[in-house]
Amino acid sequence: MEIDQLENPEYYINRELSLLEFNVRVLAQAKDETIPLLERLKYLCISCSNLDEFYEVRVASVLQMENIDPLTLCTDGLTPSEQLELIGVRAHLLVDEQYQVLNELLIPQLNQENIHFIRRDKWTEAQRKWIETYFNKELLPILTPVGLDSAHPFPRILNKSLNFIISLTGKDAFGRNSGRAILQVPRALPHIIQLPEQETDSGTNDFVFLSSIIHAFVNELFTGMTIKGCHQFRVTRNSDFFVDDDAVDDLMHALEGELVMRNYGDEVRMEIDGNCPEQTVFFLKERFIMNVDRVFQAKGPVNLSRLLEIYDVIDRPDLKFTPFKPSIPSQLA
Known part of the structure; x- marks a missing residue:
């Protein structure tokens, strides 16, 4: 690979979207039935607190960049507004899945354990x-x-x-x-x-x-x-x-x-x-x-x-x- 090719956006994964995908993997632990039930509930809570921090720090910084220089490009070639749009789509899917895991998986199984x-x-x-x-x-x-x-x-x-x-x-x-x-x-x-x-x-x-x-x-x-x-x-x-x-x-x-x-x-x-x-x-x-x-x-x-x-x-x-x-x-x- 030539050195000048390292600037090609196709070689890079957006940092914010990558963090969201990590949180998806944390939530996946809440669906793993080989893990004890209350630990699965804990994984769900961790995924939610992670998302809080993600918005408090990472999304907040992208919003600030959108106000300062809306045309600036990230390493992967995305503008701040494009990042926010993709973050919004992925985050909504993640939140929907969090409530689905709670309502359809964890609560029924907790009920079976008299919780x-x-x-x-x-x-x-x-x-x-x-x-x-x-x-x-x-x-x-x-x-x-x-x-x-x-x-x-x-x-x-x-x-x-x-x-x-x-x-x-x-x-x-x-x-x-x-x-x-x-x-x-x-x-x-x-x-x-x-x-x-x-x-x-x-x-x-x-x-x-x-x-x-x-x-x-x-x-x-x-x-x-x-x-x-x-x-x-x-x-x-x-x-x-x-x-x-x-x-x-x-x-x-x-x-x-x-x-x-x-x-x-x-x-x-x-x-x-x-x-x-x-x-x-x-x-x-x-x-x-x-x-x-x-x-x-x-x-x-x-x-x-x-x-x-x-x-x-x-x-x-x-x-x-x-x-x-x-x-x-x-x-x-």
Whole structure:
């Protein structure tokens, strides 16, 4: 091969698309039935957290390049806009497969092992009573919705936080009729709650999603108003670091400032409830200036990586890898 031929774009694979294909291989582990079931769930969560980071850093950098120099060519000959288009197509296929793996493979097999995520339309009376008490004691005091009107603009949404957009009719306690409200869920809250066996007549490993609880009792946050719709969404932001080593005297101080701003960088992706009305989806797209190729409508919880919370809670060694026990080789003992 001649040296000048090394510049031929046909010899190169796009870095961002290659990272997506790596994530496809991670997700493939979640479909491998030779792997213990809870480890397969963990692989699904890893593929989701990997995709978060991919958008936070890699897609964010491509978007910045599109703004700076839209005609620049990558080594493989693609412009930033061409890369974003291909990324959007592949990422949507990947996300569709993630939810397919969860809904069609993992959840049915977890059910067979008596591990259940109980939907709110399947709650028993005892479960609903306990969950309502949990909502009133643990959630209601710390949930603060923001009505959207001229006096209350759209709030700043934290990076990768769980949020709800709520459609309303009627007037609030102050006589205002905003029509929409935003509810930001504190990050400290668990996204999956285990139901107590004795108090709810539940199984040992019965769980409910935090989003299901909020959906069921969101009307408690809006006294005197009628809830027309409640839909979860999540925004991923540019979290790439930019620190000029030559321009800063204190690197640690500069990194501290960058860490704070990671929560409020430019929006690079939005995930939203798959049942959300088109009008509401359009409203959020306009608010976040989001192209359709970076909007993902979820067929389940908008943050699948939080499913990992149940891994340590469930005491089922038969569904996990055998723990590694370090030892000294006999030759060295």
